[in-house]
Structures are given as structure tokens and as C-alpha cells.
Amino acid sequence: MSRTFIGNGIVYTGKEVLSPATIAIEGDRILEIVPGALPEKDLPGGQDRWIDATGRLVTPGLVNAHTHIYSALARGIALKDPPPTNFLETLERLWWRLDRALTMEDIELSARLHGVECLRSGVTTIFDHHSSQHAIRGSLQTISAALEDLGLRACLCFEVSDRDGPAAAAAGIEENRSFLRECAGADGSMRRAKFGLHASFTLSNETLKAGAAAGDADGAGFHIHVAEGTIDQALSRERYGCGVIERLKEFGILGKKTIAVHGVHLDDREIEILAASGAWHAHCPQSNMNNAVGAPVLSRFGRAGIRTALGTDGFTANMFREGLAAHLLQTHMAGVPGAGYETVPDLLFGANAALARETFGVEIGHLTPGAPADLVVWDYVPPTPIAKENIWGHVLFGLVNARAMEVMIAGRHRLTDGRLFGGDEDAISARCREAAERLWERF
Numbered sequence: 001m002s003r004t005f006i007g008n009g010i011v012y013t014g015k016e017v018l019s020p021a022t023i024a025i026e027g028d029r030i031l032e033i034v035p036g037a038l039p040e041k042d043l044p045g046g047q048d049r050w051i052d053a054t055g056r057l058v059t060p061g062l063v064n065a066h067t068h069i070y071s072a073l074a075r076g077i078a079l080k081d082p083p084p085t086n087f088l089e090t091l092e093r094l095w096w097r098l099d100r101a102l103t104m105e106d107i108e109l110s111a112r113l114h115g116v117e118c119l120r121s122g123v124t125t126i127f128d129h130h131s132s133q134h135a136i137r138g139s140l141q142t143i144s145a146a147l148e149d150l151g152l153r154a155c156l157c158f159e160v161s162d163r164d165g166p167a168a169a170a171a172g173i174e175e176n177r178s179f180l181r182e183c184a185g186a187d188g189s190m191r192r193a194k195f196g197l198h199a200s201f202t203l204s205n206e207t208l209k210a211g212a213a214a215g216d217a218d219g220a221g222f223h224i225h226v227a228e229g230t231i232d233q234a235l236s237r238e239r240y241g242c243g244v245i246e247r248l249k250e251f252g253i254l255g256k257k258t259i260a261v262h263g264v265h266l267d268d269r270e271i272e273i274l275a276a277s278g279a280w281h282a283h284c285p286q287s288n289m290n291n292a293v294g295a296p297v298l299s300r301f302g303r304a305g306i307r308t309a310l311g312t313d314g315f316t317a318n319m320f321r322e323g324l325a326a327h328l329l330q331t332h333m334a335g336v337p338g339a340g341y342e343t344v345p346d347l348l349f350g351a352n353a354a355l356a357r358e359t360f361g362v363e364i365g366h367l368t369p370g371a372p373a374d375l376v377v378w379d380y381v382p383p384t385p386i387a388k389e390n391i392w393g394h395v396l397f398g399l400v401n402a403r404a405m406e407v408m409i410a411g412r413h414r415l416t417d418g419r420l421f422g423g424d425e426d427a428i429s430a431r432c433r434e435a436a437e438r439l440w441e442r443f
């Protein structure tokens with residue numbers, strides 16, 4: 001079998017920095033990592049391929065713990081209502097109107113567009129939360145097929161909600177059920193499913209009960225927005241006499257495989273309940289700031305033993321930029337210089353990778369022999385010393401501006417020298433522009 005060598009890069013394995021080192025890849029796996037300088041002429045030759053990474057940083061592929069492919073065609077859209085003055089109005093006047101207007105073609109194009117931007121940003125694994133309340137059946141399969149062309153690992157779900165009536169809620173449940181079934185019989189290392197729920201405040205007891213019965217908190221788990229705006233908590237207390245976390249616990253939604261997104265407005269008791277459930281917390285700082293909903297203090301989650309991962313909520317595909325935003329936001333809120341260093345550095349290469357490992361069942365986020373070859377060669381020659389202790393400083397002040405030169409997923413080249421495999425980027429953009437024009441008309 002032919003091999004690929006990523007030669008003489010500065011390799012951050014996810015645990016340590018080897019400088020220089022050469023990564024040998026065979027099939028979909030890393031065969032070995034050879035420390036020290038290795039001349040190309042020492043290659044075994046034949047079919048083997050040498051990719052020169054001399055002096056450049058090589059890292060594991062990045063993971064996005066929460067995104068929304070369906071928002072891709074909203075870039076630059078003009079609202080048809082007056083500007084929103086709160087979170088609910090943002091949902092009503094933008095996102096819920098948009099997701100109702102999506103066609104299957106829009107969904108496919110959104111997946112291609114977001115997928116391309118992930119590859120360009122060195123993101124190799126995503127957790128998507130999909131909503132298209134008037135084009136439900138087959139939507140997850142459509143996204144899955146589009147992402148397959150690009151080679152991305154993805155964990156998908158459909159956003160069940162009562163906001164478009166009982167038929168849409170039932171169809172959403174069925175879409176999750178059917179995609180979960182499909183993933184159970186497929187190669188789980190590339191495609192996974194969770195059971196998607198919008199948020200407590202748009203889910204009736206009946207729908208939550210049906211969702212809980214169709215999903216499994218300890219099996220695939222659920223993927224749900226939690227206390228993103230104050231309205232989620234207020235409506236839960238008003239209608240059901242308890243907070244959002246208590247309500248979800250009662251229905252069996254929380255568990256080790258569940259991702260609870262945002263968690264902006266949780267009191268200490270709810271944080272304790274969430275911690276006891278073992279659920280993941282996904283933090284999306286740019287989205288929180290853009291929606292002006294407030295932001296969670298990450299140290300509260302960490303102290304309770306909750307695992308927090310980083311997501312973009314569809315705001316961007318760029319995880320380094322999201323990491324920078326998380327760092328600045330935590331520091332700003334704490335009012336203590338450098339406070340972000342306490343809670344943020346471990347998210348991207350630590351918790352996000354762990355979430356992906358747990359979900360996909362392979363050693364994602366760790367460049368080591370036997371692990372899948374998901375890696376990125378960055379157009380970044382570190383201008384100052386680099387070690388595992390200061391990798392976050394390089395992210396904040398250097399890598400946020402770096403371009404992915406080579407992206408490999410499961411040993412396959414997905415981006416080489418800025419050239420994309422699995423799709424014609426200009427053609428995708430052109431099709432997206434046309435589809436967006438029609439979508440904005442219907443919106």
C-alpha cells in the first residue's frame with residue numbers, strides 16, 4: 001500500500017510538540033511519527049507521496065461541537081420586519097422565517113458551502129444541528145451526502161420543535177429516528193447521529209415525551225439548546241414550575257452523550273444537575289455576543305465537573321476565531337487580565353477532540369500511530385518558540401490568521417495547496433448565490 005509522508009513539519013500531536021517530525025500515513029491511519037529531520041531522498045520511493053511541511057505547523061484536524069449548516073445562505077440577508085429588539089424576535093424575524101423557506105436544494109447547497117469553509121479552516125469534524133421545518137423528510141440524508149463528497153466527519157440531527165405545529169414536530173421526530181437507524185448500520189467513524197431538539201421553550205410535554213422515547217440519552221444522546229436566552233427559563237418556570245435543566249432531566253433528555261448548548265442562564269443548582277448527568281456543554285461565544293443573550297462563566301461549569309466544548313453556532317466555520325472570541329469574552333467578563341487562559345485553552349484541542357472521540361469511536365484529535373489521519377498543515381511558520389505549554393498563545397496571536405494548506409481526513413487529501421477535492425468551490429458559490437436570491441424572495 002502506498003504511503004503519504006507529511007515531511008519535517010512542527011508537529012503538535014494534541015499532546016506534545018515534535019520539531020521537526022515526519023508523519024507517515026498508510027490507508028486511513030497514521031502509521032508512525034518519525035522525530036528529527038528526514039530528507040525526502042530517504043523515502044522508500046515508488047508510489048509514496050511526500051508533502052513538504054518544512055517549518056510549518058501541523059495539528060490534528062479541528063472539531064466544531066455545535067454548528068448550523070442551515071444558516072449558510074443567510075449571509076447578508078435583509079429582514080422583512082423591523083430590527084429585532086430581543087432574542088425571541090431574532091428567532092422569529094430571522095431564523096424561524098429562514099428555516100421555513102429552505103428547500104432541499106438550499107439545504108444541499110448550504111451543506112456544501114459550510115463544508116468547504118470547514119475544510120478551508122482546518123475543521124475536519126462537525127456536530128450539526130439542522131432545521132428546515134417545511135422540508136424535513138430526507139434533509140439529514142441530503143446533508144450527509146453533500147458532506148460525504150467533501151469527506152467531512154459529521155454528527156447530524158434534526159431540530160424538533162412545536163413552533164410549526166404538530167405535523168412538523170412529528171416529522172422531525174421521524175427524521176431523527178430514521179437517520180439514527182441509518183447511522184447505526186453505517187461506518188460510524190465518519191457519520192453519526194444524535195437526536196435533535198430545539199429548546200425547552202418550543203417543546204410541549206407531549207413532544208418532549210415522544211422525543212425522549214425515540215432518542216436515547218445514554219445511546220446516541222440528544223443535542224439541544226439550553227437556556228440560551230432568558231425566555232427559555234422564564235417560560236419553563238411559568239408553564240411547568242421548574243427550570244429548563246430540571247424539566248429536561250425529568251424527561252430523560254440529559255445523559256453522558258447529550259450536548260447541552262449555551263447554558264447562559266443556569267443557576268448553581270441546575271449546573272449541579274447538569275454535572276451529575278454527565279452531559280456535555282457547548283459554548284458558542286460569538287453567537288452569544290451577537291444575539292446579546294449574555295454569556296456563561298466557564299469556570300462555573302469547570303468547577304462543577306462539566307465538560308465544555310467549543311462550537312460556532314453557525315456564526316463561522318473558523319474554530320481558531322471562535323477560540324479567540326471565547327478567550328476575550330471570558331477575560332472581559334472576569335475583569336481580570338488573562339482570565340481566559342484559565343478556562344479556554346483546553347476546549348479546542350482537549351474537550352472538542354474528546355467529544356469527537358467519544359462520538360465517533362476513533363482517536364480523533366491525537367496524532368499518534370494507529371489514529372485516523374485527520375490533520376492540517378497550516379501556512380504558519382511559528383515566529384517564536386512553540387511548545388505544548390504555549391500552543392494557545394500561537395492560536396490567539398498567529399493561527400487565527402493562518403490558512404490551511406493541506407487538510408487530510410481519514411488519510412484522504414481534502415485540500416492540497418489551496419486546491420479543494422470533492423467539489424468546485426467557485427461553482428458551489430455561484431449556485432449558492434442563485435439559490436440565496438430565490439430563498440430571500442420566499443423568506
Ligand SMILES: [Zn+2]
Binds near residue numbers: 066261
Ligand atoms: Zn445553535
